[in-house]
Amino acid sequence: MHFRLSFPVAPLEPALTYNDPLLLMGSCFAEEMGNRLQEHLFPTLMNPHGILYNPLSITRALNSYLDHKQYTEADLFKHDDLWHSWDHHSRFSARTPSIMLDNINKVQERAARRLEEARWLVITLGSAHAYVLKENNQLVGNCHKVPMAAFYKKLLTAEEIITALDNMMHRLFFRNRHVNILFTVSPVRYVRDGVVENNLSKAIMLQAVHHMVNKFDRLFYFPAYELVIDDLRDYRFYNDDLVHPNETAVNYVWEHFVNSCIHPESHQLLHAVADINRAARHKPFNRDSAQHQQFRQTYARKVQQLQLQHPQLEWGELLRYFNNAYPI
Numbered sequence: 001m002h003f004r005l006s007f008p009v010a011p012l013e014p015a016l017t018y019n020d021p022l023l024l025m026g027s028c029f030a031e032e033m034g035n036r037l038q039e040h041l042f043p044t045l046m047n048p049h050g051i052l053y054n055p056l057s058i059t060r061a062l063n064s065y066l067d068h069k070q071y072t073e074a075d076l077f078k079h080d081d082l083w084h085s086w087d088h089h090s091r092f093s094a095r096t097p098s099i100m101l102d103n104i105n106k107v108q109e110r111a112a113r114r115l116e117e118a119r120w121l122v123i124t125l126g127s128a129h130a131y132v133l134k135e136n137n138q139l140v141g142n143c144h145k146v147p148m149a150a151f152y153k154k155l156l157t158a159e160e161i162i163t164a165l166d167n168m169m170h171r172l173f174f175r176n177r178h179v180n181i182l183f184t185v186s187p188v189r190y191v192r193d194g195v196v197e198n199n200l201s202k203a204i205m206l207q208a209v210h211h212m213v214n215k216f217d218r219l220f221y222f223p224a225y226e227l228v229i230d231d232l233r234d235y236r237f238y239n240d241d242l243v244h245p246n247e248t249a250v251n252y253v254w255e256h257f258v259n260s261c262i263h264p265e266s267h268q269l270l271h272a273v274a275d276i277n278r279a280a281r282h283k284p285f286n287r288d289s290a291q292h293q294q295f296r297q298t299y300a301r302k303v304q305q306l307q308l309q310h311p312q313l314e315w316g317e318l319l320r321y322f323n324n325a326y327p328i
Helices: 028-039 055-064 097-117 160-176 195-214 224-232 246-259 264-280 290-309 316-322
Strands: 022-026 044-047 078-081 084-085 120-125 128-131 151-155 180-185 220-222
Touching: 022 055, 022 097, 028 055, 028 120, 044 097, 055 097, 055 120, 055 160, 055 224, 084 097, 120 160, 120 264, 128 195, 151 160, 151 195, 160 195, 180 224, 180 246, 195 220, 224 246, 264 290, 264 316, 290 316
Parallel strands: 022 044, 022 120, 120 180, 180 220
Antiparallel strands: 078 084, 128 151
């Protein structure tokens, strides 16, 4: 008897390698996968605007990188003693406009450079529900705990999403002739919108994404949503809020991502980095013991050897840890 529905995930062609600069954009699930890519030392820039959920805010952010936009105080507003941007996540919010603009514009420059050199843009769509300011009809990426009376809620159509993605991609492909785009849909269940409404939202995004993937050669789809919703399909794979996939579920999706999206030639290095990360997380009973010092020296040499073989990767944090026992 079979108690769960598993399905094969088609291998990505071309697959990701350690030589491919990556830009990840989208929902909190994009950060779950992005954190694992960064942990394994893939050259990853993740959510330069912070977490964004709806497709139009994501394309707006990408267009701002293509425009080399620099934000000014006119783009900010003040609420509850903090300055915010309607385009950005609240992680950028600050007590003064100058601090906030300095942080935003530094990341803008990094994102603009990365988008022009990226081999892969990974976009994770979270929700087709969007919020629009009543006062000026401006779509917002984050509500920043402003009272809901200031907004009206809008369910984006597949046509709106397709148009926004299509326009952004034509600009991107003109500027970066090597970039591929990998779409995913977040398996996070936005039940605050309502269960029926969440399912409708996901269906709209899936329709839009598959329309785009079928239209362009350099677009691909990874079924993170289906792996959680249709394969695992059980609340024991969610956190206590019954909304966010738990670590077991995320690791399951990550394993499929590695096997189907990471080039086999990169697997050996990926597993070597994973072993080093496990060693860095090891909690010794006695940090000053000769045994632990030998353990650190052994892994310091392993990192140094890998650094010689792959100097383009960021080994500094791991080297500092094993050489000086800094927390990681």
